[in-house]
Amino acid sequence: MGIYRPRAAIRRLFLVVLIVVVLNVTVFFHEPTKNYIVDTYHGALDTSRPDSQSSLPSAPKLDRTDASDEFFKTLFAQLEGAAPMKREFGWGDIKAKECDMGDVGFDSNGRDERLSYDNLAKCLQLPESNYNSLKNGHEKFVKYLSTVDTSASQLEQIYATKRGIVTVGGRRYSLLSYLMINMVRRSGSKLPIEVVIPPDDEPETEFCESILQFNARCIYFKDRLPTSLLANLSVKSYQVKGIALLLSSFQEFVLIDSDNMPLKNIDEVFDYNVFRDHGMVIWPDIWRRMTSPQFYQLAEVPIDFTKRVRNAGDELSPVSRYDKLENTVSENKAKVPMHDFLGTLPDPTTESGQMIVNKKTHLKMLLLALYYNQYGPEYYYQLFSQGTSGQGDKETFAMAAHILKEPFYQVKKTFGFAAYMDPREGKSEFQGAGLLQHDPEQDYRYWNILKTEIEGQQEKYGTFDEDYHIKKTFYDKMLGKVGDQPREHLFLHASYHKYDPWNLYNEKNLMHSDGKQFRAYPCSSTAFKGFDVELFLWEIVNKIVCSENPVKMAYIDKLKEDTDKFKAVCQFTKDRVNHLNETHDEYVSYMGATSNEKHCVDIKRGH
Numbered sequence: 152m153g154i155y156r157p158r159a160a161i162r163r164l165f166l167v168v169l170i171v172v173v174l175n176v177t178v179f180f181h182e183p184t185k186n187y188i189v190d191t192y193h194g195a196l197d198t199s200r201p202d203s204q205s206s207l208p209s210a211p212k213l214d215r216t217d218a219s220d221e222f223f224k225t226l227f228a229q230l231e232g233a234a235p236m237k238r239e240f241g242w243g244d245i246k247a248k249e250c251d252m253g254d255v256g257f258d259s260n261g262r263d264e265r266l267s268y269d270n271l272a273k274c275l276q277l278p279e280s281n282y283n284s285l286k287n288g289h290e291k292f293v294k295y296l297s298t299v300d301t302s303a304s305q306l307e308q309i310y311a312t313k314r315g316i317v318t319v320g321g322r323r324y325s326l327l328s329y330l331m332i333n334m335v336r337r338s339g340s341k342l343p344i345e346v347v348i349p350p351d352d353e354p355e356t357e358f359c360e361s362i363l364q365f366n367a368r369c370i371y372f373k374d375r376l377p378t379s380l381l382a383n384l385s386v387k388s389y390q391v392k393g394i395a396l397l398l399s400s401f402q403e404f405v406l407i408d409s410d411n412m413p414l415k416n417i418d419e420v421f422d423y424n425v426f427r428d429h430g431m432v433i434w435p436d437i438w439r440r441m442t443s444p445q446f447y448q449l450a451e452v453p454i455d456f457t458k459r460v461r462n463a464g465d466e467l468s469p470v471s472r473y474d475k476l477e478n479t480v481s482e483n484k485a486k487v488p489m490h491d492f493l494g495t496l497p498d499p500t501t502e503s504g505q506m507i508v509n510k511k512t513h514l515k516m517l518l519l520a521l522y523y524n525q526y527g528p529e530y531y532y533q534l535f536s537q538g539t540s541g542q543g544d545k546e547t548f549a550m551a552a553h554i555l556k557e558p559f560y561q562v563k564k565t566f567g568f569a570a571y572m573d574p575r576e577g578k579s580e581f582q583g584a585g586l587l588q589h590d591p592e593q594d595y596r597y598w599n600i601l602k603t604e605i606e607g608q609q610e611k612y613g614t615f616d617e618d619y620h621i622k623k624t625f626y627d628k629m630l631g632k633v634g635d636q637p638r639e640h641l642f643l644h645a646s647y648h649k650y651d652p653w654n655l656y657n658e659k660n661l662m663h664s665d666g667k668q669f670r671a672y673p674c675s676s677t678a679f680k681g682f683d684v685e686l687f688l689w690e691i692v693n694k695i696v697c698s699e700n701p702v703k704m705a706y707i708d709k710l711k712e713d714t715d716k717f718k719a720v721c722q723f724t725k726d727r728v729n730h731l732n733e734t735h736d737e738y739v740s741y742m743g744a745t746s747n748e749k750h751c752v753d754i755k756r757g758h
């Protein structure tokens with residue numbers, strides 16, 4: 152999307168996103184984790200015996216094996232055994248007064264000192280006992296990782312299916328994943344899909360049956376974990392994604408969050424060069440990294456403050472293009488972003504709503520990420536993000552790969568927004584509704600073209616350029632356009648306005664005060680290639696929630712208890728479908744427009 156977004160708007164958007172995320176987490180997992188009774192799944196698995204599947208010819212998959220039981224038992228014992236001591240201080244208490252902490256956008260010049268070693272160090276000073284305990288635990292877990300058998304034969308006993316798509320369901324995420332699955336199948340994808348249901352959300356029997364028609368199935372923890380483990384396992388929200396990736400039966404997987412709608416055939420990504428070359432592909436967030444230097448210390452990854460190797464995401468220009476290289480080490484520590492130095496994880500941060508991983512090469516990354524998530528709320532989330540936007544599991548995967556020196560490719564081009572100008576009285580603000588993440592293969596191809604060009608002209612690009620500006624020079628000019636084709640998008644991560652009718656109705660979103668609806672992505676975008684994604688998804692919402700023949704799931708059943716509210720929500724849903732239907736022809740007529748002019752369905756009142 153070619154819209155320039157003022158920083159304040161982005162900040163506001165992400166504040167809202169952050170709040171939404173935080174709320175989700177608390178609402179999602181407010182009930183205490185209960186031990187649960189092992190019951191039947193698809194009328195099949197008695198998981199009390201590891202060999203039970205042999206007597207069940209119709210069981211969908213061979214899920215538990217002796218090897219997988221052993222693997223998971225050891226893993227959880229090691230996680231427990233490498234626990235750091237409990238934290239007894241508040242993060243505010245260990246911050247120096249001069250600490251200047253807050254979000255810095257991926258392209259913002261002039262905030263380098265906030266990103267510097269000196270500032271990042273001031274903002275987090277662990278007490279010695281905690282530091283030592285973290286260091287010992289980390290060392291212990293990394294040591295265990297070195298003993299994990301990642302041979303192909305071992306992996307095949309734990310992960311029986313070659314490729315597929317994995318997501319997390321349960322509560323409203325079951326509803327959303329139903330939509331995501333439909334988007335996947337619409338794109339022509341044929342690979343199997345696994346929806347991991349957290350223990351607290353079992354059972355989702357009818358929902359799980361309803362997705363079988365799409366070659367999708369639910370995975371309960373008990374399908375994959377030995378009973379002895381389940382009894383004591385307490386799964387918190389922040390752990391679910393990390394565990395889900397390990398429970399899924401795929402050797403190679405694409406993780407797609409349930410609120411994330413793929414726009415192209417996902418099956419093709421497994422054959423992408425970018426995936427073959429790296430074994431792990433992730434996508435960027437729009438914030439710069441605030442990781443504490445103490446994390447690198449405790450993980451024993453040295454930072455070389457004499458070797459600047461990049462300028463934010465610009466890893467291609469010779470450093471001499473933007474840095475006179477006259478600084479002393481103490482100046483480097485005081486003024487230059489710490490994550491520009493050799494040894495650190497590059498900027499920007501990660502948006503982990505999608506990820507492609509090959510367990511054959513990156514299993515240990517997933518295990519270390521699980522460790523960071525296990526002790527994330529206690530320590531690691533703060534160490535990685537220092538309280539800035541989106542703090543949570545998002546950084547754990549890239550950091551785990553970095554610490555283990557496993558390769559990965561993070562898409563270079565930052566996402567665009569699927570968005571609207573709020574038409575309601577007194578608002579008229581830019582509102583992001585979803586994130587448009589780019590196709591990684593095209594991004595990688597463009598990156599390599601750029602790299603070749605710059606490497607071939609070191610003199611031209613290596614001369615100090617007073618006007619070098621990270622946003623204008625790198626993100627706009629260098630990354631903005633490489634080649635003749637427009638950038639393609641792979642995902643619409645609808646993270647802000649989720650396709651959850653309750654949520655939207657309650658927050659009075661996407662409608663005027665008189666109930667009139669408007670579109671969330673009213674402007675033509677090449678991302679959708681003439682496809683009316685909103686109409687497609689809302690028709691499904693209407694069908695599975697409000698029709699005579701709905702899909703039964705726990706989330707909807709619970710909301711149905713309030714009859715009046717349910718009626719109102721379904722009225723909202725029907726109004727929405729009608730509005731999208733009425734504006735459909737106008738909307739798609741813009742999609743083929745070739746001019747640069749922006750065409751938008753009029754979302755103002757009275758249309």
Ligand SMILES: *[C@@H]1O[C@H](CO)[C@@H](O)[C@H](O)[C@H]1NC(C)=O
Pocket residue numbers: 379380382383
């Ligand atoms: C589960 O927890 C109980 C009580 O803490 C303990 O006695 C038991 O050994 C644990 N079981 C396993 C399999 O770890």
Ligand SMILES: *[C@@H]1O[C@H](CO)[C@@H](O)[C@H](O)[C@H]1NC(C)=O
Pocket residue numbers: 732733735
């Ligand atoms: C809009 O609704 C009408 C009436 O139900 C239907 O015939 C038509 O196909 C719908 N249009 C689209 C684009 O779905």
